[in-house]
Amino acid sequence: MPSQEIGVPIPNIPHAVSVTLPTWEATIGYEEGEEWVTSKMNSGYPRFFIHSSIQQLCNNLTKKYGRPNERCLVFPSYKVAKRCREFIQKYSDNKSSIIRVLKLCTPPPITETEKSTRIETSIGVVFFPSNDFPLAKNYWQHSGEGISSRMSEYLLKELVQNEEVSSRKLGNLKQELQVRKIQSKSPSIRSNSSSSQHGGNEEVEREFNTFIEQKYGRVLDFKxxxxxxxxxxxxxxxxxxxxxxxxxxxxxxxxxxxxxxxxxxxxxxxxxxxxxxxxxxxxxxxxxxxxxxxxxxxxxxxxxxxxxxxxxxxxxxxxxxxxxxxxxxxxxxxxxxxxxxxxxxxxxxxxxxxxxxxxxxxxxxxxxxxxxxxxxxxxxxxxxxxxxxxxxxxxxxxxxxxxxxxxxxxxxxxxxxxxxxxxxxxxxxxxxxxxxxxxxxxSRDFVERVKKIDETSLKVVELLKSNPKIDKIYYPSISSTKKYYDEIKSEDGGYGGLISFLFKDPQDGINFFNQVNLHKGPSLGTNFTLACPYAILAHYQELDEIEQWDVDRNLIRISIGLEEPEELLKVLKDSLV
Structure with a gap:
């Protein structure tokens, strides 16, 4: 069942692309930065909400390499990081700000076994004055060139955790050498340590991880x-x-x-x-x-x-x-x-x-x-x-x-x-x-999914057309521009899975959105039907301006998923009464 709890990832997994904003009021609260919404937002669309693992990586790198009153963002190459620096320098109020770019690399795999779990990569880290963070985040959002949450997890492991483990091992080695030094001076003291005590556990753990990946279809072999x-x-x-x-x-x-x-x-x-x-x-x-x-x-x-x-x-x-x-x-x-x-x-x-x-x-x-x-x-x-x-x-x-x-x-x-x-x-x-x-x-079943979504969408459009509360429906097959779509439509193609619509009475639209039992949040093209009050979510600060382009502030957008058509139509009907 779709969650109606603010801030729950959609789907509820660590690397989800969407996030739940279950009501019209919650969407407005999010846009206005109201604490009752923002305090629950632990995830979001990746270009707008910096993933917790990326935040953790940036905090660690700032602590290690940053200067007082600096923050940083991580990009997947030195070249991209320099583009971010140019953007900040262009738009910053303080033209004398020092923007630094640091290049870091992760080690390559050494053995054939390591090629499955380790990959050599380099990143660019942009350090900037804390008050320039909104500009850096603008670049992150507009360009879409930031690192992914999966990449940040890998970088955390390679650049932070492994280094901490190595540091601890170095400390332990120093202690062991000190003990051996003492033992060499005191023949009566003997060591009972075993060089192979962890070998079996590591092998069992590797087998277990392999089993879990294969069992649940995870394809994680970097090779x-x-x-x-x-x-x-x-x-x-x-x-x-x-x-x-x-x-x-x-x-x-x-x-x-x-x-x-x-x-x-x-x-x-x-x-x-x-x-x-x-x-x-x-x-x-x-x-x-x-x-x-x-x-x-x-x-x-x-x-x-x-x-x-x-x-x-x-x-x-x-x-x-x-x-x-x-x-x-x-x-x-x-x-x-x-x-x-x-x-x-x-x-x-x-x-x-x-x-x-x-x-x-x-x-x-x-x-x-x-x-x-x-x-x-x-x-x-x-x-x-x-x-x-x-x-x-x-x-x-x-x-x-x-x-x-x-x-x-x-x-x-x-x-x-x-x-x-x-x-x-x-x-x-x-x-x-x-x-x-x-x-x-x-994407292996992309073709089959597209065909089903296309077919279901036509049925949803017919349902909306038959409802007297609906004022306008936006969909390629009933648009005034249908002739241009048909000129480029593939022989067996459909009209897609995205539908927007308006209610005659805006309050009816708010009531429908709040009641409908669907996933609600940003993004589209998902395997599950996803709804949002589009203008509120994407253009809240410019609602008056966008009206000149025929974008109504009360517009609702639905992206059709893979649910059985009868089930989806029933969910929509129940909230259209």
Missing amino acids: FAKDAKEILRRRICGKIDKSTNLLSEFEKNSRGKILDEDDVYLFPSGMSTIFYAHYALLKILPNKKSVCFGFPYVDTLNILRKFGPGVEFLGLGDDESLKNLQKELEHGLEIIALFCECPSNPLLKTPNLKKIKELGDKYNFAVVVDETVGNFLNIHVLPFADIICSSLTKVFSGDSNVLAGSLILNPDSKYYPKLKEFFNQDYEDLFWAEDALWLERN
């Missing part, structure tokens, strides 16, 4: 991380079965043509793919503004606003907006890229990608499409995009226990040679090995 990443890239580009390369018709249609997996890049989060796409384009093309077409997820706009020369925001993302953009381009507007979601979150609008690509070719700007909501089994956007971004955290994973993203370079893009050269030189694989192993396992 297979490289293979897992290769399988993921092949799965994303259409080569589902690595050994036989046999594809179902549904899978064949997902990309239109088979991509080379070398053009698929893995990232530590979906947001980091958008950040890096923007970063790469700024490096290879003239330094100009971008266009954000349609109302996007909040941090996409933050990236375009805060990194680089700025953004033209066309929040309605409709045909009129596209006509106006075309006129501006005809009159000399120059842009580096157009970013859009397909369809958009939360209004589920589909942009006219054919027209956008036509303008991109004519006026020399790149087209970057975030296909997370539609997902590549349902829609085929490759012919109309130079870069495709996606959050693998969502339906590709489904289990809500790993953060990940993918970026695809279109080999037919005129920017491909420059982009490929830049990626060959600059791209770092920052996707943590253990996260890759979890994601590979989670």
Whole structure:
């Protein structure tokens, strides 16, 4: 049963991606920082809430390497840490602040056995004055380039706990040497120690851990991380079965043509793919503004606003907006890229990608499409995009226990040679090995899950349409932009699992949300149905502003899961009365 207790992770596991905010009032309380909510928040969406293991790691590193009145954040490479430092220096009120970056490395495996549990890695630690912590956290949130909670657990073990154990062992060794020194002087004293007294226990513990991992399906052997990443890239580009390369018709249609997996890049989060796409384009093309077409997820706009020369925001993302953009381009507007979601979150609008690509070719700007909501089994956007971004955290994973993203370079893009050269030189694989192993396992039944979610979602839409309390429903199959969705829809694809809706009376919406027996919190694409008051959760500080883009403050968003349709429909009906 879904928990209705504030702050409980969803699912209730150590590396959960979502967190329970069970009522409208609790969501507002969270946004306003009210103690009755925040005191119970021991977890949260990883880019917004720094995991307890990461906090512990940062505290340990600050204690060891920090200076008075400093804090730190840990990033998965020295290069990323330097990007964070540049961001803090740009926006800090104190331009004389000293921002330090420390590179630390974990030791490589020494024996063949150690390759299963140990991996050599390096990190970048950014030390900054305590009052600059909000800026450092902004970078963490916007860029999506922070370390994962699994990586932090490994770093705690390798950089902190093992060091403490080594220190204790050194102390014990010194004591033992002192005893031996005394014994050598006093022949009558004999040692009864046994050099093998712990050997049996260690072997039993190793066997027990192996049993637990196999028993509960945990795939944690670091030796297979490289293979897992290769399988993921092949799965994303259409080569589902690595050994036989046999594809179902549904899978064949997902990309239109088979991509080379070398053009698929893995990232530590979906947001980091958008950040890096923007970063790469700024490096290879003239330094100009971008266009954000349609109302996007909040941090996409933050990236375009805060990194680089700025953004033209066309929040309605409709045909009129596209006509106006075309006129501006005809009159000399120059842009580096157009970013859009397909369809958009939360209004589920589909942009006219054919027209956008036509303008991109004519006026020399790149087209970057975030296909997370539609997902590549349902829609085929490759012919109309130079870069495709996606959050693998969502339906590709489904289990809500790993953060990940993918970026695809279109080999037919005129920017491909420059982009490929830049990626060959600059791209770092920052996707943590253990996260890759979890994601590979989670995504094995991706095709089957997507088809079931698509089918159930259509039934939920029909239920909402039949209810007189509902004012508006946002879903690709009933949107005014359906014709643009159908132009890119895969032959066997559906319309996705994300549905937003409004009640005629806002109080009815609040009552429904508070009563409905579903999981309630951030994220989407989970294997369980997940609801949230989207505008309150994502845009609480700008509720008046977002209304100009047709985003109502009372909007409710539901991400459909794998429950049996009849059971889910009954849960919804019970709260719609």
